[in-house]
Amino acid sequence: MKKYTAIKDIENLSETIKQAIELKENPFQYEALGKQKTLVMLFFNSSLRTRLSTEKAAKNLGMNVMTLNVGETWDLEFEEGTIMNLKSAEHIKEAAQVISQYADIIAVRAFPSLINREQDELEPIITNFIKYASVPIINMESATAHPLQALADAITIEEFKRSKTPKVVLSWAPHPKKLPHAVANSFVEMMQKRDVDFVITHPPGYELDPRITKNSIIIYNQEEAFQNADFVYTKNWSSYSNYGEILKTDANWMITKEKLGTAKFMHCLPVRRNVVVEDAVLDSEHSIVIKQANNRTFAAQIVLKGILENL
């Protein structure tokens, strides 16, 4: 693997998922692979799981890890040919090249503005790191994608499925803040590549980018969508068509024990209790969110291993 900025960077998805599950048996078996190699993690936005699981994954492979909260330094400039007499103190051209001298792999987290759709879709931060860095880049959640999360989700479904082709439902749920589309986008892309019966459900107005959902089935009635579901993957996202807006939301879209039935509950976390999902679900044996979060380590580790083997 040369980089991991999108799911398509994985050549053999089924084999990668299988190897990630095998890694869990002996996480330190490739400890020599990352010796004297350094992962630099750049956070333009905060994180709990991605930060800790990616660091743990790198250390399981024997790597050194350095983390920079970019928000605590100075603003970087991404525009070409700009006159830098305002806020930005350093251009991405220098920053990416300099960091590349300290790192063997650079991982970047950079959320969207949710104000300007065209600008967000250009992915200026991750795209410029790919352009100017001289080492492989990993996407730790960008404006439009969270491929590490999606890989962990696929690993979790593989571990918990009880039939060859389980029914997986991606359900929108209410949230008080406007949230990005990245997790939902990558989950949709991942499910389209897996042997699952996949359905998306959300209120009208919350359609994701049609270039991503393509011909995935969308059902606007949540109860109907949940029928015979094996997995309910829940996530809030803001409107894509009315970009970044919270439309008139319906609290009835919260996931309840009654609605879930016998399905397993999944969420990328963090999750707002009794807004997105009721306590009775999260505190029940149907919730697999903690095990799902544990798989973030092995998703990151199999990606780092693949890149280290290509250095």
Ligand code: CP
């Ligand atoms: N799911 C996820 O990416 O969690 P963090 O935002 O805590 O990294």
